[in-house]
Amino acid sequence: ARLAAAKIHSFGYIFRRFAQAVKSAPEGLRAILTKVCFLYGFYSIEQNAGFFLQYRYFTPSQMDFVRAQVNVFCREVRQEYIPLIDAFNYSDYMINSPLGVYDGNVYEKYFDQVKRQNPVGGEHPYLPLIQSLLRREIEDDEPLEDDEEDEE
Secondary structure: HHHHHHHHHHHHHHHHHHHHHHOOOOHHHHHHHHHHHHHHHHHHHHHHHOHHHHHOOOHHHHHHHHHHHHHHHHHHHHHHHHHHHHHHHHHHHHOOHHHHHHOOHHHHHHHHHHHOOOOOOOOOOOOHHHHHHHHHHOOOOOOOOOHHHHHH
């Protein structure tokens, strides 16, 4: 219980520091940073729902509200994820995801990546293993499952 309490306290401390930083952020950034801050707070509560319910910090209906708010803030933050990712100034190579490409052609880049990782015409490396499993013959006296448990 002490470890859980320390963990929850740490999440609360980080949330409070985040909220303080948002208040002093430039006006143009406050709206999105507020959403990210609330998302962090609600998500932290949701991830530790068992603790909060066990020690009656929240009721089940309050936890339902928390879960709903996580979904709300995910939808709102998702609309601005590219500028948020770009704020870290990582290259597309470092991010290694077609979802945050600089030129904004998400679907084209994603489809290209899928095609590169799944070339047409070549034999897949796992195909011989699967074929050997499909073609093997099972002896009639070979048990398919552990029958000893059924006899008890």
